[in-house]
Amino acid sequence: MRLRTSLTERLRVPFPIIGAPMAGVAHGALARAVTEGGGLGMIGVGSTDRAGLIAREARVASDGGRLLFGVGLMAWALGDRPELLEETVTAKPAFVSVSFGSPAPYVERLHEAGITVASQVQSTARAIAAVDAGVDIIVAQGTEAGGHTGTVGTLPLLQLVLDAVDVPVVAAGGIATPRGVAAALAAGAAGVWVGTCLLACPEAACRAEARDKVLAADETETILTRVFDVAQGIGWPETFAGRALRNRFTDTWHGREADLAGDTEARHRLADARTAGDYDTAYIYAGQAVGLVRRSVPAAQLVRDLGEGAASLLAERLEAVLVDGPARGPATARLSSND
């Protein structure tokens, strides 16, 4: 069973499921597997990623030009590293997200290259600003999400953004099962954008120790914190903290960021722990949906299961809850206006 939304029509994919760009984790192999499963896989590009990474991973993701893929960039990092945008355009992705900062300076260049542009937003105001800048697809990213995010939950944000803009809206944050996909689509989202549920897939660039921690963690074990950015001296804007698994490092330093910034030894300990794969100190960015990740499943299978499962659930649930057949009226009209 396939699903049809404005996103599947635009991207020509069977399922409205986008594999989130996760710097350091979502490289070409994961992106390719997500696309092979019927979604759209994305490559995550970090602020310190080396030149050449995008071209190399794009070759893997596209399987030599055969498959669609996307690239996720961070707006705040592009000012100092404009070459990341040019490398992205050269790699010929179908889809690029510019998130965490204004996408405005980059939209025209991407459109000229025929690329669909998305932006993750964490508030209604950011959604409206991104649409005004010409972004084609808005991703409403709730605070449940793994990695850097805002403070509003996915469901309120999704409802607000759906009402505020007239372009397709994709839901991100906390979606990891067919139930989550079905809920977002039923609310009017054109698709879903999933990261945490892919972390344990064999194609994710995670060490075995990190994968085991993800598989063991429950939904109460994450924290939204700036400590890892402070300790690494990374220039993330303060408005975006990162959701990671809680560990000894966050227990020690969260709330004491000013002390941490001046503690050279603690900062070295984090660097050493990252090299050693010691996740009591090093970070694992993951969202609240980590409590739903219990098995390491190939990403293509996971995407197929999400898409097919959501299609069955939507059919079953609609039949179960509708009293007099499909509703007619303003709610239906509103849904179809975004999607």
Ligand SMILES: Cc1cc2nc3c(=O)[nH]c(=O)nc-3n(C[C@H](O)[C@H](O)[C@H](O)COP(=O)(O)O)c2cc1C
């Ligand atoms: C490990 C990890 C790394 C991430 N890195 C990026 C990134 O480089 N760029 C980006 O736009 N979003 C990044 N994100 C956020 C995702 O794009 C997405 O919003 C999030 O994973 C969705 O919520 P979920 O984790 O609950 O599925 C990252 C998320 C995770 C879990």
